[in-house]
Amino acid sequence: MHGPAMFRSRKAKTTAESQAQNDDLVVIVDRAVNPYLVMFHEPASYRAEQMRALRNRLATLNADAEPKTLVVTSASRSEGKTVTALNLAMALSELERQQVVVVDADLRRPSIERYLNLNPGPGLSDVLQGDVPLEKALRPVGFRRLMVLGAGTRVNNPADVLNGSRIDELFARLKERFQYIVIDTPPVLPSTDAGVLAARADGTLFVLRLEHTLKGSAREALRSLQELGANVLGTFVSELRGRDPESDPDLRYDSVED
Ligand SMILES: Nc1ncnc2c1ncn2[C@@H]1O[C@H](COP(=O)(O)OP(=O)(O)OP(=O)(O)O)[C@@H](O)[C@H]1O
Ligand SMILES: [Mg+2]
Incomplete structure (x- = not known):
């Protein structure tokens, strides 16, 4: 744009x-709009195709074709979670007859509305606290039929807000309307938020940033997710810094396996 x-x-x-x-x-x-949202800016690029390949693997894993909640997380800050969640949600919304919503569950440092160039509006925290009905908080992104549920009004106790029984209720309601609910979260290691959400979601995608994520942190975060009962579907390498993805097959994301 x-x-x-x-x-x-x-x-x-x-x-x-x-x-x-x-x-x-x-x-x-x-x-x-964030320049790394390749599905939006460069839909014909190699990176956009990689995103569609990831989407296709996830769609294949979704054998029963029932609506699914999918958490996107990583070990630490700034590893590409939000950009990956948004690109993936856009790729999913390109599929025919698939209604998709992206949810900003990073109540500590929300960024989805900013990355989409939308004004902040009522969102997840307001819905979870019963202050705003879901229908009033869902907004179109302006890409296909993709909808967004922003983080909403800032709260001092994000862990409590996310951990309440209303989150299960909300997931159930979102599943009545959407086939894919892509949930952007804070990193796993500094707080319990991502773990709480991953434990309740149908699947979790773990983002690694190439030449950035420490092996020890990634292992610790993955162990913690598994202990909480998260269904980790695979990892996605978010950054291709300094090397050419067109010619280097090693730079492709790890495959999403059963
Ligand atoms: N492929 C890329 N190459 C370079 N920079 C990128 C790439 N993808 C995203 N970025 C930038 O890196 C920063 C971190 O990305 P992003 O916000 O997606 O990470 P995050 O894991 O969600 O971070 P946080 O933990 O703060 O929520 C952002 O400024 C984003 O614009
Ligand atoms: Mg983020």
């Missing part, structure tokens, strides 16, 4: 331009 920056001439005045002191040449930085 928008590039990260664009040039405008004096003729095409905007508010930002009229406020600028020198309007001969003004650079406007858009609050744009």
Whole structure:
């Protein structure tokens, strides 16, 4: 949609331009959709195809074709969870007749609305606390029929809000309407939130960031998820830094196996 920056001439005045002191040449930085959402920006790219391949593996694993909740998590901060969750949700929503929702369950540092260039609205925390009905909190993303449930109003006790009995109720209600419920979470190691959600979800996708995630952290996080009873479906390598994915087959994500 928008590039990260664009040039405008004096003729095409905007508010930002009229406020600028020198309007001969003004650079406007858009609050744009996150550049790594390849399903949105570069749907024909190699990375978008990789995302569709992951989606297809997940769809194959979904043998009974019943609605599924799918948690996306990782060991630590900044490993590509949110971008992966969004790209995957977009890839799933390309499938015919599949209604998909992406849920921001990172109540500590929510980012989904920002990455989608949406204003923050009522969301998960409000629904879980019974303050807003689900229908009022679900919004279209503007990509296929993908819907979003943002994180909602900030709360001081995210662990309690996520751990209540209402989360099971919410999952059940979302399953009445959507075939895939993709849930973005905080990292596993610093808090219990992701583990709590993964234990209740149908499947968990574990994100690793290439040349970044420490082996020990990944092992510890995976062990903790398994102990909690999470159904870890596979891992996804989120970053392809410094090497060329087109020519290096080692950079592909680990396959999602039974
Ligand atoms: N393929 C990529 N290459 C480089 N940077 C990326 C890539 N994918 C995502 N990023 C950037 O890396 C940062 C972390 O990504 P993201 O927010 O998806 O991680 P996260 O695991 O959800 O982080 P957090 O733990 O803070 O929620 C973001 O600024 C994002 O724009
Ligand atoms: Mg995130």
